[in-house]
Amino acid sequence: MSRDYDVIVIGSGAAGLSAAVAAADAGARVLVAEADTQVGGSSRLSGGHFYAAGTSLQAAAGVQDSADAMYEHYMTLNQWLVQPNVVRRYCDLSAPTFEWLQTFGVRFAADGLYRSGVGSTPRGHRPEGSGEAVVQHLDAARAARNVDLVLDARVDSLVTDSDGRVCGVRIGGDEASAGAVIVACGGFGANAQLLAAHYPSAAASGDWQWYIGSPHAQGDGLRLGQDAGAAIEGHDRGLLLVTPGFSRDLEVLLPGWVVLINQAGRRFADETAPYTVLAGLIHKQGGPVYAVFDEPARAAARRSPMSQAYWVDEVLAQKADDGVIVRAPSLEALAAATGIAAEALAGTLAGYNADVTAGSDRQFFKPVASGARSIGTAPFYAVEVRANVVCWTGTGLRIDADAQVLSTAEAVIPGLYAAGETVGSLHGDRYIGGGGSFGPCIVFGKLAGENAARFALGLNE
Numbered sequence: 001m002s003r004d005y006d007v008i009v010i011g012s013g014a015a016g017l018s019a020a021v022a023a024a025d026a027g028a029r030v031l032v033a034e035a036d037t038q039v040g041g042s043s044r045l046s047g048g049h050f051y052a053a054g055t056s057l058q059a060a061a062g063v064q065d066s067a068d069a070m071y072e073h074y075m076t077l078n079q080w081l082v083q084p085n086v087v088r089r090y091c092d093l094s095a096p097t098f099e100w101l102q103t104f105g106v107r108f109a110a111d112g113l114y115r116s117g118v119g120s121t122p123r124g125h126r127p128e129g130s131g132e133a134v135v136q137h138l139d140a141a142r143a144a145r146n147v148d149l150v151l152d153a154r155v156d157s158l159v160t161d162s163d164g165r166v167c168g169v170r171i172g173g174d175e176a177s178a179g180a181v182i183v184a185c186g187g188f189g190a191n192a193q194l195l196a197a198h199y200p201s202a203a204a205s206g207d208w209q210w211y212i213g214s215p216h217a218q219g220d221g222l223r224l225g226q227d228a229g230a231a232i233e234g235h236d237r238g239l240l241l242v243t244p245g246f247s248r249d250l251e252v253l254l255p256g257w258v259v260l261i262n263q264a265g266r267r268f269a270d271e272t273a274p275y276t277v278l279a280g281l282i283h284k285q286g287g288p289v290y291a292v293f294d295e296p297a298r299a300a301a302r303r304s305p306m307s308q309a310y311w312v313d314e315v316l317a318q319k320a321d322d323g324v325i326v327r328a329p330s331l332e333a334l335a336a337a338t339g340i341a342a343e344a345l346a347g348t349l350a351g352y353n354a355d356v357t358a359g360s361d362r363q364f365f366k367p368v369a370s371g372a373r374s375i376g377t378a379p380f381y382a383v384e385v386r387a388n389v390v391c392w393t394g395t396g397l398r399i400d401a402d403a404q405v406l407s408t409a410e411a412v413i414p415g416l417y418a419a420g421e422t423v424g425s426l427h428g429d430r431y432i433g434g435g436g437s438f439g440p441c442i443v444f445g446k447l448a449g450e451n452a453a454r455f456a457l458g459l460n461e
């Protein structure tokens, strides 16, 4: 039976382009359908960091690492509440796929290797030129393989044959047939309804919540997959960053000179803890959390590479004048205005100040070099911070370790594959670290491309 294509890939981000290139290299005739007027999706906006173990970059830096060690860390951090077979496949393929990516011209300099997340082993690999360069190189590889690309072509629905095999896509009034379809539509960060349904922690910050990725991250992958009977994996998954919500500027870290205080008047974290865990800690407090500081800290706050928009002397003064930040003449007044338990706040700050004077944070081990300073000179300030910036979403289609989409009946949906942020099987309560979303996009994109091509070409035999 003649088909328009062997493999149709929906979406041209890191996952979709990796899938398309791999499928073409496996001998398939491939079409990429992209809703936007340009390729790249959120991947093009991204840092493009790749979380991987056992790579050539690590070896060159003298870092001993392995898929086994990565797997153990990944599973432990997520309390085993992720699909072990899918995580294992990611760990096993992370290094070979990282090397594969470089064959298209993507470069990772020696200083691009860093400790991302909370692990002690450096597994974050930062590409030269960020995600945009990765997309450009992958798209050039796509074009060099004569893989067709249609832009401005949002796939509306999948076509399924009488045997239940996914055999094509519909775009507007057009239909294209294929041996297999790969869903690589990205996440749903730009869709408020889906955030409310699948990522309540993100939706909880109300008007403060905003999304940093592509406006086309509408969750089409979930809808397309579910219409074909796919199961959804994971709930309330993704990455949120913490801000005081003054504006929509992306700043990843809090300054070391604030303390985070919950309603009980206690600190609960090193305020400079990795962004991979800080949002989760804030949510665990069960109520508003305030960043507290004093007048000398405010007056000394200067624009820095870390903060241009929020933690700056005149911005803080203005926000206090506007009533966005609570400014109070005493700690008691600050507590009264914020609902923080007053006695505990006083005790917490007394202990913290003693630690700062002694040169070591004996409770939460915040590094002294982070800029920690005593908080004791009025006026005092408190500004609510929330984990409100959605970076990516982690609830998605349930796949097996071969990137085949699984149905609600726990059966493979023939002809349907998925990769990238559309997939939910890898992400648990905690983000593994920088590169933990982009890395799986490339790994499962390539794998989906290879497997979909094999499946589709097998139909011809």
Ligand SMILES: Cc1cc2nc3c(=O)[nH]c(=O)nc-3n(C[C@H](O)[C@H](O)[C@H](O)COP(=O)(O)OP(=O)(O)OC[C@H]3O[C@@H](n4cnc5c(N)ncnc54)[C@H](O)[C@@H]3O)c2cc1C
Residues within 6 Å of the ligand: 010, 011, 012, 013, 014, 015, 016, 033, 034, 035, 036, 039, 040, 041, 042, 043, 044, 045, 046, 047, 048, 049, 050, 131, 153, 154, 155, 156, 184, 185, 186, 187, 212, 213, 214, 216, 217, 218, 220, 221, 391, 392, 419, 420, 421, 422, 434, 435, 436, 437, 438, 439, 441
């Ligand atoms: C600013 C920023 C920085 C980031 N930095 C990092 C980082 O350093 N490391 C990391 O691990 N993660 C990072 N992330 C997250 C990571 O980049 C994304 O999770 C990842 O790039 C998603 O890739 P993808 O291919 O799955 O989706 P995308 O790159 O979003 O591609 C999906 C494509 O599908 C298209 N599409 C959607 N619906 C349809 C449809 N119905 N029909 C056709 N096409 C459709 C979209 O237009 C889009 O082009 C970052 C994200 C952002 C926004």
